[in-house]
Amino acid sequence: MTTDTAERLAALEPACTSAEAETFFDSLPPVRPEELTGRYRGRELATGHPMDGSLESSGWYGKQFDDVDHVHPLLFRGRRDEIFAVEPRKVPLGIVPKVPAAVAARSHQAVRLLKPAIRTSKHRARLRAVEHRGVVTAAMVYDHLPIIDVFRRVDDVTLLGVMDLRGAPPYYFVLERD
Template sequence: MSETRTTTARLADLEPTCTPAEALALYDDLPAVRPDEITGRYRGRELGTGHPMDGLLEQSGWYGKQFDDVDHVHPLLFRTPGGEIFPVEPRKIPLGMVDKVPQAVVSRSRSAVGALKPALRTSKHRARLRAVEHRGVVTAAMVYDHLPIIDVFRRVDDDTLLGVMDLRGAPPYFFVLARD
């Protein structure tokens, strides 16, 4: 079995939920990826580990991320109930409050994404890609322009990344990105 099939199978074994230790073990075993290798639009999904954010992004209409080039990244794409995908201004998403918002409220907000689109949408790129050292490996990371968050990526296969959100004072939040 090839290394790619092995890592893909290992990820599939962990989905949809696993322990933080299992997610970190897979993440640490995955190879680095260079920032210029991950251009394109990616559909995201959460890897549940018991993090306070588990389930909230997907329930709110999160679609994924778009890497146009290393200096031009849309860090948050959302989808309206009608299927339109659009970039969101990250500063308008209350990430510091996500663990305080009841999931029922988040679920209802998904239907409001279309109506909220004019207030949330941005045409400006709000992040960039850089190579950073994380957990002893230099790999691609997405650095937000205005938030103290760095999303760090490892390669699962040619079209799939395992990401971990690095936010000071918070446990790791894991997500998967699959290239459209």
């Protein structure tokens, strides 16, 4: 990552507007699907999105790209720091913005308790090159949900992603390879 790019990302991470995140995203180079292998730790880019804080408070860890056709789109942290994949259809993303903050703060405990019911060993997404905002870049397409996560390269180990969920504003996040 160039010093300028690192400084720009660092300046945005505490809090920024969706427009600022979009401008930064658009300034980054594309990434090819084949380049996204490995496990990535995620963190949210606070833009005022209704989901801000909800993934991290639930114990979200990140994503795992085994190859272009085998992706675990949602990894969570369990007890003793165990990382496990979750079935995305069992995560109620549509109601997340409506959950009171006090309840959301305890959602990590709920994920841990529900682990046997929500855990999966099956890959639930795949990577494809898509055109997004005029640039062809890697995107993760969920198998059973109307969600596409689009990625741009920050550096060799860091990606900026945007979740495109039908009917919702863009949700920005950072992924850093383990």
